Amino acid sequence: MVDLQTPERNSRPAKSDGKNPMATHRILIIEDDRSLADVLDYNLTQDGYETSVASDGQDGLTQAKLHGPDLVLLDLMLPVIDGLEICRRLRADPVTRGSLVLMLTAKAEETDQVAGFSVGADDYVTKPFSVKVLLERVRALLRRKRGARDDGDTLVSQGIMLDRERHRVTAGDSVLDLTPSEFGLLEALIRQPGRVFSRSELIDAALGGDALVLERTIDVHVRALRKKMAGHAHLVETVRGLGYRFRDPVGAA
Missing domain, CATH: 3.40.50.2300 (Response regulator)
Incomplete structure (x- = not known):
């Protein structure tokens, strides 16, 4: 089902050098x-x-x-x-x-x-x-x-540093290679340590309210995120029957 314009011969916008100078992405x-x-x-x-x-x-x-x-x-x-x-x-x-x-x-x-x-x-x-x-x-x-990219704050908690301006996350001395979705997921959790997020809330907070994805998708992202966090994986906690939270440093032993 294609419901928008289909290019017709000789109707296509010219691309003399393969680039659109007005393009932003x-x-x-x-x-x-x-x-x-x-x-x-x-x-x-x-x-x-x-x-x-x-x-x-x-x-x-x-x-x-x-x-x-x-x-x-x-x-x-x-x-x-x-x-x-x-x-x-x-x-x-x-x-x-x-x-x-x-x-x-x-x-x-x-x-x-x-x-x-x-x-x-x-x-x-x-x-x-x-x-x-x-x-x-x-x-x-x-x-x-x-x-x-536009929000330049940095979040730090329990050995994890999330730099939004540079879109960079470190765990201890290691730089984590996160996908944009994993980055958004971690940011949502680390901003409110101790708060339990349901899967649907994490879809909205981490993936955006426009995303049309399965709630089970969050579990896939969490598994991938924990694997990359290695020794810091325990900071992303599962709350059985509810969802996930970032470990609260106040309540940590």
């Missing part, structure tokens, strides 16, 4: 369906974004490393390298680990969505979809990222 589209890629490219360009397109996984990774996009629209079923593996590599590379990843796929099962979030996706949209709704999801993700 770079978006990489990795999609092997040429007609869909063209529709996405056209509508995103019309919305003011600087775009690039790759039709297979290897080309997508190459372009991501070259351009360091703010957001990647990533199909899962791709030739050469599949979308899940691409997401893993994006998160492992210093150039792209901070890029937002919005997965586009025909795989609509809950297990598929959990698998996508477990490798670091920030949002998950199933096909067929409304391009208008997709554009709103893109805007919501980029607003969340911009909000984190």
